[in-house]
Amino acid sequence: MSESTTHDVGHEHHHEMSFIKKYIFSEDHKIIGIQFLFTGLIMFLVGGILALGVRTQLGWPGQEIPILGKLLFPGSQGHKMGPDFYNMLFTMHASVMIFFVIIPLLTGAFGNFLIPLMIGAKDMAFPKLNMLSYWFMWPALITILISFTVDGGAGASGWTAYPTIASSTMPSGMGYRSPAQPGSGIGQILWLVSLLFVGVSSMAGSVNYITTIINLRAAGMTMFRMPLTVWAMFITAILQAFALPVLTVALSLQLLDKTIGTTFFLPPTGLTFGNWTTGPGGGQPLLWQHLFWFYSHPAVYIMILPAMGMVSDIITVFARKPLFGYKPMVLAIAGIAGLGFIVWGHHMFQSGMDPRLGTGFMVATIMIALPSAVKTFNWLGTLYQSNIHFTTPMLNALAFVAMFVIGGLSGIFMAATPVDIFIHDTYFIVAHIHYVLFMSSVFGIFAGITFWYPKMFGRMMNERWGKIHFAITFIAANCTFYPMHILGVGGTPRRYFEPTSFDWIHHMQPINTFISISAFVMGLAQLIFLANFFYSLFWGPKADRNPWKSNTLEWTAPSPPPHGNYDAPPIVFRGPYEYCVPGMEEDHLPQSLPQPSGVPVPVGH
């Protein structure tokens, strides 16, 4: 492991730093991780409020909105939400949650904080690049927040931004307004710019993660002694590095279409909007879908693999048992990531793509259920004959496992092309993505935050309020997202402003009202989490180095770890999951502890 000596020396001089250098423009991976964490949590609040706006309309369509309605929709609109506003809400909900919450929290916050600590490095391989990665989030954040105030409002063509509703433009000289809808004007341009910035941030991060994991592991930390969190982050970073350029290309092409009048997504026949027509183009709207999903399908795995890794680690700690099937787990992550590159077409079964191509994508998609199943079985194997401590992080991790099963199984319905003809673009899809992204990724994030909180801030979170938050969120989230499957089986299309406009779905409106009530309960419960988070920051009980009695390297550093992380460079003797080793008094055997006498070394570790 060739450690870069230059940045070692650099750290020695960091002891006396100004506040700004230490906490704002910091090059320390831990501070950057925490910066990502705070940014992500604030945006989580924004995204959540947007979602509640969507639920307000769907639960009580066409009703006056109390209090807020008077502010947002003055007299002329009758204090009611209009369709353009609603379309902006669901678009920005998804965009914010995906690009500003889940990805930055999982890869940005946890990736930055955990990777060097878990592999025994003093910092990232490229600390300056790391700082750059965080600060590229800010132009992105500012652009997306400004886009709410521009003429026509923020982007409103769905987070997928399909041409031609997103990309079509007025003839030259008529400004940036869109003929398709108000939100596809300047709002859409800012949306594209913002995502480009996010892309730079993610790319800088993933290059850094890959280099760090390959080059900076502590002595004795072989690849197959790395905790699964690090494995997941490693594979995620590879996914990101290979998929992201394609998104960048797609975003740039659409940006050119929208600003300087290229026609990458405008078909040769041109388009007719009401009284005027665009000129002939030379492009293809379907091109966007291929480019977009070539990134965005792997992105789905970018949004779940790190959570899978963290959950695997958390479960072993609180089950006090070695991980069942370490290598199959690693292979399953790699398998999901590998297959993830050849299944993007399953978003496009009904798009007009050649149907024979669909069969290939279908087989690949169905096979992706296999590594997912292997992971679930191994988690169950880990829990079998263990000693489960029901702490807050463990409960959230268990929720991940249980809910991921639902998200995985519902995926088989839409992978099956004939069934997809019916459930494509219905609430079944909405249920599925929320079971994967909320019920799995977000519970994974909760588990991660509550688990590593003592290491991040040196204080413990409140267990009682943590459990209350978990219980309410778990029940309310299931009440929110599970009934969406039923709406989908009934055939309710997604992105509908008026859920009652069709005869074959309007009898299911009570389900929508029920979902909205649950969503509000769930939203309110997050205040408990925030209160617990910020209260514990100042008044939580002080944490010692290893409050959960875990094996991995980060717990041998002080809480919170100083610059340079460890008292002395750690040496790794074994894999990360040696719990309840026979012949030992203690029920855990940390990675950096020399082999105690009388305890046999397990084969292969």
Next chain:
Amino acid sequence: MIKFAIFSILTIAVAAFGLYALFPAALKPSPEGGRKRWAYLFGIVLLLEALAFPFAAMMGWWLPKSVSTFSGGIDLLFNIILAVTGVTFVGVGIIFTYVLFKYPADPNRKSWYTHGSHKLEMVWTAVPAVLLFVLAIAQIPAWLEVKNMGWLRDALQAGEVKPENRFLQVEITARQWEWRMRYPSPQHIEQWNQDGKTVLNDVRLKMPARPDDVRTVNEIHCVKGQKCLVHLKTMDVIHSFFLPQMRLKQDALPGKTIPVWFEPTEANCYFDGKEWKDGIRLERSMPGSDGKDKEVWVPDERNVWELACAEYCGARHSLMRGKLYVHNTQEDFLAWLKKAEADNQLTSIPQTEKK
């Protein structure tokens, strides 16, 4: 309303029981008191979710009526997958809950020290692999039947259409936010019936416009037991042609004409003397006194069939509603077409009208 009341009461009961089961444990951190209650919480939630599907089916919150030749196959596949995933879900749920119930932390017990089992890994990789692969291969024919249109390829290859295989062609153009239909005139249909070559030529050329075409807005008409071939287009953004009762969905792509077909197996409209009414079901035909078959129609709200847009297309996306009228016989259809042709000559639809 009663259904909703039952639904609400059940939910509240469940939530209350969940909270009762939970909170003593949450509020009392003693390891003894309520350590099994988290297993109850997970178990109850998973159980209710397993029961939600049969419950929804009972309440009528289920797949809409299925009335095309391929919709039965799609529903069958849906049900097979529901059964397979349902069994898996229940199995995993039981094991998961059992494990949580059985192994809460106990200071007197040590965890089983194991790093896994090669044999088990092989089993739980191979078994689902085979199952999934079979599932994947078995559905290919149903998919190709709907989207690949073997019957049309065969006809094009053979260069003729047999009288029993005659089909209807319609051009449907989506725009913000309505569906515009273009039918051949009754005379042109007559020409089709005379000569299979003309039909196939029209298929190849995607139904070139003729001055005598009949145009309607937001209404598709077709005939029971006859294939309806739609040449799907859009003028502005992507829309999606969604006929839930036919189990048919296809995006309309700007710049492309996409062929899509369905064959209804039931009629849903009749002529009441003034206009064509849907929401009606043919109960039976019986021989009448004058020697002709007498049709008995009964109102049926499940026979209002709609055309929806399923791909987000802007402000009035959710109001892009069309209706599907399936006529009982070719004669009924032609009667409607003649009436529509006459109406067309009275009021030509302006091409550039903006809603």
